[in-house]
Amino acid sequence: MNLCTPSAATFEHAADLLKRGCLVAFPTETVYGLGADARNPEALARVFHAKGRPADHPLIVHLGNVDEVEHWARDIPDQAWKLAERLWPGPLTLILRRAPNVPDLVTGGQNTVGLRIPAHPVALELLKTFGSGIAAPSANRFGRVSPTTAAHVVADLGDAVDCIIDGGACPVGLESTILDLSGSSARLLRPGAVTSDALAKILGKAPNVGATADAPRVSGSLPSHYAPDTPLRLVEAAEIEAAVRTLLAEGGSVVLLSMRQPPAAEPHACRWLPMPLDAAAYAQILYARLREADALGCDRILVERPPAAAGWAAVLNRLGCAAAQPHQTRYP
Ligand code: TXA
Ligand code: MG
Secondary structure, three states: OOEEOOOHHHHHHHHHHHHOOOOEEEEOOOOEEEEEEOOOHHHHHHHHHHHOOOOOOOOEEEOOOHHHHHHHEEOOOHHHHHHHHHHOOOOEEEEEEEOOOOOHHHHOOOOEEEEEOOOOHHHHHHHHHHOOOEEOOEOOOOOOOOOOOHHHHHHHHHHHOOEEEOOOOOOOOOOOEEEEOOOOOOEEEEOOOOOHHHHHHHHOOOOEEOOOOOOOOOHHHOOOOOOOOOOEEEEOHHHHHHHHHHHHHOOOOEEEEEOOOOOOOOOOOEEEEEOOOOHHHHHHHHHHHHHHHHHOOOOEEEEEOOOOOOOOHHHHHHHHHHHOOHHHOOOO
């Protein structure tokens, strides 16, 4: 296992591995990424193989500097420069028209490319040392919950990665906001820590939401994408007790993610995992909690539905995805 702590020597080593076509997992402010040289088709193929991800799903190219954007994209609208200036480095991915030299494995064969400058000192130092774009999907097996600690990466990908840089727990905890600027109007393809309101302030109006038939594909937007192995159900706060009672009466065991205090006497077959009341704090630990819940091996995960209030869009989106059963949705 090549688990490394961040240091000058680690960054040199990791950049050297990337130059040789190897894979390096690294922390970003959102989730851990599985990085490869975005110009090297063989290295990119290894990413798809390690993740078990279909080859037509595009990868985000991570950049260390806004000057590099023009190497990867063309016909860049003013809106993109404005957003980049205000929100990069940060948890925002921009979908732009691709430059001709971008490998097909990065774009999934589409005429667009996803770019972002991550706001994590380890990611930025790695990018600076490497000196070019790093293509990096989340460092999980395809279809699983994204990793927010180095231990999650080890658990999912282990020896398939040549080096894992341990930067601790990711501060945001959910994947970046994805905004498509390749068409005639801005479209929010995946909600994240950069909210629609924050984008609206800079764009002058709120982006449209969701993909159109001819919009770029976003695998993360498919309902079953962020699912734990244990069946998960979202439950209204007022219905939790009844839902738990029913499951226990059927002889099942249940783990509950709730924002309320646990009852004084917790039934033996019901494990209670507390969740924060604050949206950002909730987002930060959600994936770790889902992995923890899975590991308990209960029959069912129940999640108290968080409020449909400002700041909760990304959390509600991922919980909705986690609640969709994988067998109900298949990639075309
Ligand atoms: O926060 C994040 O975005 C993390 C960190 C590592 O940066 N990355 C991440 O990558 O979540 P991934 O591959 O797990 O999800 C990226 C999403 C995918 O759903 C992919 O389909 C979409 O971005 N994407 C990438 N390039 C695209 C493009 N050209 N057009 C449309 N969607 C694109
Ligand atoms: Mg992913």
